[in-house]
Amino acid sequence: MYRYDDYDQAIVDARVEEFRDQTRRRLAGELSEDQFKPLRLMNGLYLQLHAYMLRVAIPYGTLSAPQMRMLAHIARTYDKDYGHFTTRQNLQYNWIKLADAPDILAQLATVQMHAIQTSGNCIRNISSDQYAGAAAAEVEDPRPWAELLRQWSTFHPEFLFLPRKFKIAVVACEEDRTAVQLHDIGLQLHRNDSGEVGFRVFVGGGMGRTPMIAPVIREFLPKAQLISYLEACLRVYNRFGRRDNLYKARIKILVHELGADEYRRQVEEEFLHTQTLGLDAPQAEFERIAAGFAPPAFETGLSDDVDRSDPDFAVWLDKQVAAHKAPGYAIVNISLKPTDGIPGDASSAQIDLMADLAEAYSFGELRITHAQNVVLPHVRKADLQAIWQKLDAAGLATPNLDLIGDIIACPGLDYCSLANARSIPLAQKIAGRFGDLERQRDLGELKIKISGCINACGHHHAGHIGILGVDRKGEENYQLSFGGSGAEDASLAKIIGPGFSEDGVVEAIEKAVGVYTSLRADGERFLDTYRRVGEAPFKEAIYG
Amino acid sequence: MGDLIRFRDDETHEEPAVTLDSFLEQSNATAIRLEPTDDPRALIPFLDRLSLIEVAFPKFRDGRGFSIASILREAGYTGELRAAGDILVDQIVPLRRCGFDAILSEAEIDREVAAKLAALYGNVYQKTVDGRAPVWARRSDPTHG
Amino acid sequence: MKILTGNDLVTGDVTWWTGDGWSRHIEHAVDVDSQGEAIAAAEEAARRVNGPYVIQATMTEAGPRPAHIKDRIRAVGPTVRPDLGLKPADPTIGDWVI
Ligand code: HEM
Ligand code: SF4
Numbered sequence: 001m002y003r004y005d006d007y008d009q010a011i012v013d014a015r016v017e018e019f020r021d022q023t024r025r026r027l028a029g030e031l032s033e034d035q036f037k038p039l040r041l042m043n044g045l046y047l048q049l050h051a052y053m054l055r056v057a058i059p060y061g062t063l064s065a066p067q068m069r070m071l072a073h074i075a076r077t078y079d080k081d082y083g084h085f086t087t088r089q090n091l092q093y094n095w096i097k098l099a100d101a102p103d104i105l106a107q108l109a110t111v112q113m114h115a116i117q118t119s120g121n122c123i124r125n126i127s128s129d130q131y132a133g134a135a136a137a138e139v140e141d142p143r144p145w146a147e148l149l150r151q152w153s154t155f156h157p158e159f160l161f162l163p164r165k166f167k168i169a170v171v172a173c174e175e176d177r178t179a180v181q182l183h184d185i186g187l188q189l190h191r192n193d194s195g196e197v198g199f200r201v202f203v204g205g206g207m208g209r210t211p212m213i214a215p216v217i218r219e220f221l222p223k224a225q226l227i228s229y230l231e232a233c234l235r236v237y238n239r240f241g242r243r244d245n246l247y248k249a250r251i252k253i254l255v256h257e258l259g260a261d262e263y264r265r266q267v268e269e270e271f272l273h274t275q276t277l278g279l280d281a282p283q284a285e286f287e288r289i290a291a292g293f294a295p296p297a298f299e300t301g302l303s304d305d306v307d308r309s310d311p312d313f314a315v316w317l318d319k320q321v322a323a324h325k326a327p328g329y330a331i332v333n334i335s336l337k338p339t340d341g342i343p344g345d346a347s348s349a350q351i352d353l354m355a356d357l358a359e360a361y362s363f364g365e366l367r368i369t370h371a372q373n374v375v376l377p378h379v380r381k382a383d384l385q386a387i388w389q390k391l392d393a394a395g396l397a398t399p400n401l402d403l404i405g406d407i408i409a410c411p412g413l414d415y416c417s418l419a420n421a422r423s424i425p426l427a428q429k430i431a432g433r434f435g436d437l438e439r440q441r442d443l444g445e446l447k448i449k450i451s452g453c454i455n456a457c458g459h460h461h462a463g464h465i466g467i468l469g470v471d472r473k474g475e476e477n478y479q480l481s482f483g484g485s486g487a488e489d490a491s492l493a494k495i496i497g498p499g500f501s502e503d504g505v506v507e508a509i510e511k512a513v514g515v516y517t518s519l520r521a522d523g524e525r526f527l528d529t530y531r532r533v534g535e536a537p538f539k540e541a542i543y544g
Numbered sequence: 545m546g547d548l549i550r551f552r553d554d555e556t557h558e559e560p561a562v563t564l565d566s567f568l569e570q571s572n573a574t575a576i577r578l579e580p581t582d583d584p585r586a587l588i589p590f591l592d593r594l595s596l597i598e599v600a601f602p603k604f605r606d607g608r609g610f611s612i613a614s615i616l617r618e619a620g621y622t623g624e625l626r627a628a629g630d631i632l633v634d635q636i637v638p639l640r641r642c643g644f645d646a647i648l649s650e651a652e653i654d655r656e657v658a659a660k661l662a663a664l665y666g667n668v669y670q671k672t673v674d675g676r677a678p679v680w681a682r683r684s685d686p687t688h689g
Numbered sequence: 690m691k692i693l694t695g696n697d698l699v700t701g702d703v704t705w706w707t708g709d710g711w712s713r714h715i716e717h718a719v720d721v722d723s724q725g726e727a728i729a730a731a732e733e734a735a736r737r738v739n740g741p742y743v744i745q746a747t748m749t750e751a752g753p754r755p756a757h758i759k760d761r762i763r764a765v766g767p768t769v770r771p772d773l774g775l776k777p778a779d780p781t782i783g784d785w786v787i
Contacts, residue, residue, distance in 0.1 A: 007667050007679040014664045021660065022634070027699065029736055030654075038605070039634055047740060049763050051701035080773050095773075097700045121605065151669045151679070157638035158614050158672070161607025238611045243580075277618060279671050281680040288683065342769055413759060414767035422762075424769045474757060 001064055001365060002147050002292030004112045011154065012109045015116055019043050020102035027099065042160075044090075044118030045101055049417050052096040055118040056108060060128035060146035060170070061089035061368040063113075065359040068366055070111040072351035078104055083351065085336060085344040087408060087459055088167070089127050089368045090118055094415055116154055121162045123153035123234075127169040129177050130367040133293060134377040136325040139189045139197055142172040144290040145226065148281065152227055159234050163241035164249035166234070167206075178370060179462060179486035181205045181214045184251045185233060192220045199226060203233060203263065204255030207456035211492050212252040215260040217267065227280045232270035236263065295326075296363035296378055302328020306381050316388050319399035319441070324377075330384060332362075332376040333369075334391060335398040335406065339431045342424050343409040344372030353394050361387055370459075370486075371408055371447075373401070403440040404448060404513075405431045408459055412452030412469060413476070419452035421469025421476035426450055426502050433506050434513075443513060446526040449484075462486030464527045465512065466493040467505060478505045482512070482538060483530050496535060497543050511541040546628070547652045549636075551645045557596040557624060577628075580608035584615045591621045598648070601629035610642045617643035617673035633657050637665060643673040690720040692753050693728055694760065695741030703763045704738060711738060713775060715764040716752035751785075761786045 004012070019039075026036040040046075044055035056071070063071075071091055075083045078100050079093040086092055096104065108114055117124055126146045133141045149168060153159070159166070169180045172189040180186035186202035199221040205214030221229050240258075242248045255263045304327060308314040322331040334354060336344050346354070354374055358366045361383045367375035379387060391397040400406045407430060410416065412423030427450055434440055449463030453470075460466030466481040477499040484493030500508055513526070515537050520529045530538065550556065561577040564586060575596035578584060587594065597616060599609040613625055626646035627639050633653050640662075647653065671678045692715075693706035704711035705718035706728060712718070721728060725743035732738045745756040755761050766774025768783035776782045 005683070007683065010667050011665070011669070011679075014666075018634075018661065018664055021657070025657070027736075033733075033739060035632065038632075047696055047701060049759070050703055050766060051696070094767075095701075099699050121607075154669055155638070155665070156670055157641035158610045159607070160638055161605055161610065161635075163607075235611050235614075239608055243606060243608075273618070277671070281678075282684070284684055285680040413762055414769050417759070419759070422768065424767075428769070476758065 001062060002143075002289060008151070009109070009112070012112070012114050012116070015043070015114065016102065016105045016109050019105055023098060023102050038120065040101075041119040042117060042122065043101070043105065044115030045096070045098075046119065047417070048094065049413075049415055051094065052098055052101065053415070054093045054096045054101060054104060054115060055086075056091045056093070056113060056115050057118050057125040058089050058091060058113075058368050059150045060126055060132070060143050061130050061370075062128075062132070062143060063366050063368070064111075065355040065364045065366070067111045067113055068351055068355035068358065070107060070113065072348040072355065074104055074107060075351065076348040082345055082347045084342075084411065085346065085368050085372050085374070087370045087372060087410075087457065088125060089370060090125055091368075092411070094411075119165075120160075121164050121166075122160050123149075123156065123162075123166045123168060125167075126150050126153070127167070127178055127183070127370065129171045129173060130369040130375045131177060131322065131331055131377065132172065132367075133295060134324050134329075134331050135173055135175075136323060137175060138172040138325075139191055140172055141290075141293050142170040142187075142189055143293050144286065145187065145189070145223070146170045147289050147292070148226070148286065149230075152230075158231075159238060162234070162238055163243050164246070164251075166237075166251065168230075174488060176486075176488040176490070179459065179490070181490040182207060182211075182459075182462060182486055183214065185230070186214055187226075189223075190220075196220075196222070198222050201229070201233075203267075204252040204260070206250050206252040207459060207461050208250065209247050209454045209456075210250075210253065211456065211461035212256060213490050213492065214252070215255065217255075217260060217264050224280055224283065224286075225275065228274040228277065229267075229271055231274045231277075231279055232267045235270055235274070236266045240266075296365070298326040298329060298378070299380070300327075302380060302382065304328055304381060306384055310385070312392075313385055313388050315437075315441075316392075316397055316399040317384060319401050319403075320397070321384060324379075326378070328381055330379050330381050332379050332384070332387060333401045334374040334376065334396050335400055336373050336396070337400055337406045337431070338395050338398045339405060339435045340428060341395070343407055343427050346374075350394055350396060353390065353396070357387055357390060371402075371406060373406070399437060400440055402445045402447060403437075404434045404443055404446040405437070405440050407431060407448045407450060408463070409450040410452050410458035412450070412458075416452060416457075418455060419469065420454075420471040421452050421478060423450040423452040423458055423467075423469060426467065426469075426478065426505060429502060429506050430509060433510065443517070444525050446513075447485075448509070459486055460484075461492050462490070463493055464525075464530070465509060470499060472499065476502065478502065480505060480508055480542075482535060483527065485527060494535065496539055508542045512538050515541045547647075547649045549647045549649075549653060549655075549658070550624070551640065552624060554624075559596070561596060561598050578612060580606055580612070582612070584612045585619070587616070587621075588619050591616070591619060591623075594621070595623040596626060597621065597623065598626045598628045599644075601627055601631055604630045604632050604635060610638065613639070613642040613644050614673055634661065637661055641668065641670075641672050641674050641676070690746050690748055690753060691722060691725055691743050692718040692746045692755070693721045693725045693741055693743050694718070694755075694763065695729070695733075695738035698736050698739040701739075705764075706732075706741075715755075718746070718753045720748075758786060
């Protein structure tokens with residue numbers, strides 16, 4: 001993993017000092033809330049329903065065992081003993097005191113972590129593939145590029161006051177685990193016809209009120225020009241993105257209103273100029289960063305055999321373990337979705353345990369996924385059973401990856417001041433209704449995603465079944481959509497009809513699942529069947 | 545009028561600033577005021593005879609001025625570049641990094657806080673028009689400014 | 690009735706105006722009638738509260754009950770973690786919210 005050098009550390013430390021002083025000025029009355037709010041937001045500090053909420057960045061979803069332990073330590077010392085992993089590879093603490101926030105940031109800085117730009121109208125935490133560096137199919141590890149972008153975007157003076165938030169993802173597989181086309185900019189490393197590796201650049205995706213799948217703005221960008229090209233993309237957006245209406249301020253609206261061709265033309269024109277400014281770091285700097293992501297020292301000659309005699313272990317193995325590029329190794333998915341749990345929440349003890357497992361079995365590395373789960377990326381197959389036993393004892397071995405119980409849910413009205421309805425109790429009810437794991441496995445991949453309001457933090461537009469909480473005359477109500485996907489076959493879910501109460505949603509999903517099981521062809525997922533037969537039979541079953 | 549801080553040694557420019565449109569119509573003014581929607585590149589042919597370009601910040605959240613300033617400096621403008629309007633003390637560092645060398649703030653600026661903030665960030669990650677060596681350049685040559 | 694609520698500036702805790710100060714317990718909230726905005730402004734200026742606002746509520750046997758579910762949840766804590774709210778001994782407290 002990349003380690004900070006003295007420069008990186010100095011910059012993060014400076015930010016802690018800056019924020020300590022800003023907090024002091026606020027508490028002393030030198031700053032009003034109006035003045036302080038944008039400053040605290042630039043450090044990921046919100047005021048939520050019950051307290052301040054602090055969002056900590058986990059850049060490109062990668063973290064080390066000591067960093068993970070620090071997250072547990074902070075949860076235990078300053079919060080209520082747990083944290084919430086989010087769809088953007090961040091961690092949120094829900095019960096933070098303003099007076100403690102500078103100390104928390106100082107503690108995070110000791111393990112090379114921060115909350116810089118985890119909110120505000122700036123470039124946010126760069127997201128990436130949780131299997132980076134471990135997946136066989138990737139062109140190369142995308143994380144050195146993500147780290148380059150982390151540095152470039154940190155306090156980029158021109159882009160701190162964009163029209164709206166800005167989210168970038170970097171991936172290197174055709175298989176998409178990051179929802180790359182639903183980001184403001186999605187960067188996909190791929191090989192062109194002459195065998196060179198460069199970026200496919202998607203611009204203008206996003207969720208929120210007006211979901212859009214990003215068009216390709218450049219099919220091939222040479223790697224060495226990444227920064228000067230992004231400067232052009234961002235400059236066009238900063239100058240011409242709408243600022244008259246908060247809901248039309250994202251880059252997706254600019255790209256949509258200009259049309260992809262015109263946006264591309266403007267970017268290319270600006271790019272001709274930015275290329276002359278010497279903005280890209282030299283190859284040596286890139287190599288320095290890449291060295292930080294050198295593959296760990298995988299042992300060779302390991303066996304691929306795993307003893308499957310314990311049936312419970314075999315079930316977990318088939319569901320939670322993915323293929324690794326190194327022989328004898330595997331990728332372990334840890335479920336933060338126990339049936340009666342809170343999607344994405346983990347206690348300090350669980351966080352510590354995951355850190356211990358990473359240290360003992362995964363070269364000290366962990367990943368966070370956008371589906372709010374955790375990954376041990378580099379595990380010897382021979383260790384899988386031992387890992388499973390420890391996870392199981394801690395309630396972390398529910399074998400439900402990508403199944404109906406693996407629900408993405410935003411904090412909703414239980415925590416979020418923008419919410420219309422609660423998300424978590426609904427997730428629990430659905431997971432409970434389909435609590436039989438054998439049934440879940442029979443239903444196969446079925447991604448349910450729940451947001452408590454139109455902001456779509458729970459990715460409901462990208463759910464095979466998406467659920468949106470709305471306020472109907474002061475009552476919680478839920479709109480149901482079908483057919484979305486955040487993967488390489490990205491699509492936006494479509495509202496099926498009038499909304500439901502909490503219990504009504506569960507019944508409607510039960511009916512939709514019934515339609516699927518009666519109509520599915522061999523090997524078809526719920527999404528495939530829905531796409532093939534269309535919404536009519538589902539609508540009929542739910543409302544007929 | 546507001547609180548003016550200048551980071552240059554020459555005399556303050558006294559001539560009233562004209563709008564971009566009126567400048568383009570009868571262009572012998574030497575001071576001009578750009579709105580966030582104006583195209584700074586329209587000024588490129590005239591940069592060497594301008595001594596003050598004021599860029600409006602109607603709200604501190606409106607970051608268009610940061611790009612406008614960068615574009616003007618990239619095009620070689622060396623006169624005074626003044627950010628004018630709703631400006632937070634915490635924005636002075638990024639404003640200067642984008643080439644502003646004068647700040648005209650509607651509210652009074654706390655000089656002590658401004659000085660503290662300016663001293664805080666000895667390292668920067670990006671190459672910008674302020675000419676400071678980014679960290680990536682200093683890494684290979686630590687003597688770099 | 691109208692009651693006044695906000696968050697404590699330092700801790701972020703949800704608080705309710707009691708007539709002479711702020712309490713974490715909604716049972717202590719008093720009717721502010723038409724005084725809410727004035728109290729809010731003065732208290733915010735004195736930094737005894739952050740983001741205060743006036744809400745509608747009805748008086749019940751158990752104390753004031755906010756008209757909107759959001760403020761009922763603020764009053765008791767997250768419904769999915771009754772152990773973390775102000776009435777951890779009452780696991781059914783979430784029902785009061787609905
Ligand atoms: C609880 C405090 C939170 C607040 C106040 C908040 C606020 C928002 C807002 C206002 C938007 C809409 C932006 C727009 O459409 O322009 C948004 C989008 C989003 N948020 Fe959150 N959010 C919160 C928590 C979360 C959490 C917990 C997650 C992850 C589970 C998350 C992930 C996202 C994602 C993925 C989007 C969609 C990005 C897009 O529109 O492209 N947020 N959030
Ligand atoms: S989707 Fe709405 S309710 Fe859910 S976290 Fe985002 S802003 Fe809050």
